[in-house]
Amino acid sequence: MSKEIESAHMGTKVVWAGEKEFRAFGATQVPVVMSVAYDYEDVDEWYRVAMGDRPGYIYNRMSNPTVQAFEEKIRILEGAEAAVGFSSGMAAISSTLYTFLRPGNRVVSVKDTYGGTNKIFTEFLSNIHVDVKLCTTGDHAEIEREIAKGCKILYLETPTNPTLKITDINRLAKAAKAVGAMVIVDNTFATPINQNPLKWGADIVVHSATKFLSGHADVLGGVVCGSTELMAHVYHYREINGATMDPWSAYLILRGMKTLKIRVQQQEKSAMEIAAYLQTQPLVEAVYYPGLVTHTGHLIAKEQMRGFGGILSFILKDEMDAIKILLPKLKYANRAGNLGAVETIYGPARTTSHVECTPEERKSLGISEGLLRISVGIEDTEDLIEDLRQAFEYLESKLPIRVKII
Structure with missing residues (x-):
């Protein structure tokens, strides 16, 4: 066999x-x-x-x-x-x-x-x-x-x-x-x-x-x-x-x-749409997802990968202050140090991928304190984007004027 x-x-x-x-x-x-x-x-x-x-x-x-x-x-x-x-x-x-x-x-x-x-x-x-x-x-x-x-x-x-x-x-x-x-x-x-x-x-x-x-x-x-x-x-x-x-x-x-392929297909479909949505948000400084044509490694990824995966990350202006406001407002999200699950997971690098590193070490690695990683789950894409929309709306209402006009 x-x-x-x-x-x-x-x-x-x-x-x-x-x-x-x-x-x-x-x-x-x-x-x-x-x-x-x-x-x-x-x-x-x-x-x-x-x-x-x-x-x-x-x-x-x-x-x-x-x-x-x-x-x-x-x-x-x-x-x-x-x-x-x-x-x-x-x-x-x-x-x-x-x-x-x-x-x-x-x-x-x-x-x-x-x-x-x-x-x-x-x-x-x-x-x-x-x-x-x-x-x-x-x-x-x-x-x-x-x-x-x-x-x-x-x-x-x-x-x-x-x-x-x-x-x-x-x-x-x-x-x-x-x-x-x-x-x-x-x-x-x-x-x-x-x-x-x-x-x-x-x-x-x-x-x-x-x-x-x-x-x-x-x-x-x-x-x-x-x-x-x-x-x-x-x-x-x-x-x-x-x-x-x-x-x-x-x-x-x-x-x-046994469900790996169908999970990954749904996760990367949503990841692509979420990445595109985040690019439209004024409070987002940068979006990292190899499926975006603006990504510096997009052409290499397109050559050696069959799909771009279910993980993306983005940097929020006002960094950790913004993260602390945004994360609690998300409804379809586990705030945890894991990835690849059927549920969507959000987490900043300082408590997930690089929790072992000091702020200075993260900075030397080019990892912003405002970076949020999303491990996209298998939920319906529309619900995940709507969840982000309402969370960003709340964030905009809470952040100082100086951040909103950057």
């Missing part, structure tokens, strides 16, 4: 990929296998499985049927040879970096990565004597110059969180290959529905499965996809360091992924 499903369209893959092989008792759904260990009457058979000579399960920190079904589904969606599940998105990202980096290595990345990833680059990797160079996101010439100086890993996130900047994966992957560097891409925002970084030259793709893959804001998870050889190293690191995905989480993410 796995080979057959790989030629199907994406909407069919999200429903069927990676499941039939792991069903039991004639069930139409993958079971949640909660057993920590697995019984073997034949000691020699047990040993062969433990040594990896035969497929099977020994202990849940190493492998589990439910988790393996999730890994197989995302493997197929990303067009990878193998995938490894983790307990969270940051576990997937940090474990991948620590799997391959050694003292004296160098990493080239961009300034606009997710705040937790940025902290790994600016705070933790120096502890193992890894040099990190963070370049201006979107300045491909600068990134290429730094790659040419030599690096072990080129780490990209596109679109970025929360400013939605776009990086040309294919162009930078070619530069990385020229110096023998490994290319890792965080594909959380785009999802495999809209972008497959391996197709554009990446070696490894990472996801926070907590977000769009799950889609229901009720489970943590992460996953890493790539070649069989590379994933063997990532798997071994996870096996020993222990940030394993649990089977119940794998089941919930599997269930959520």
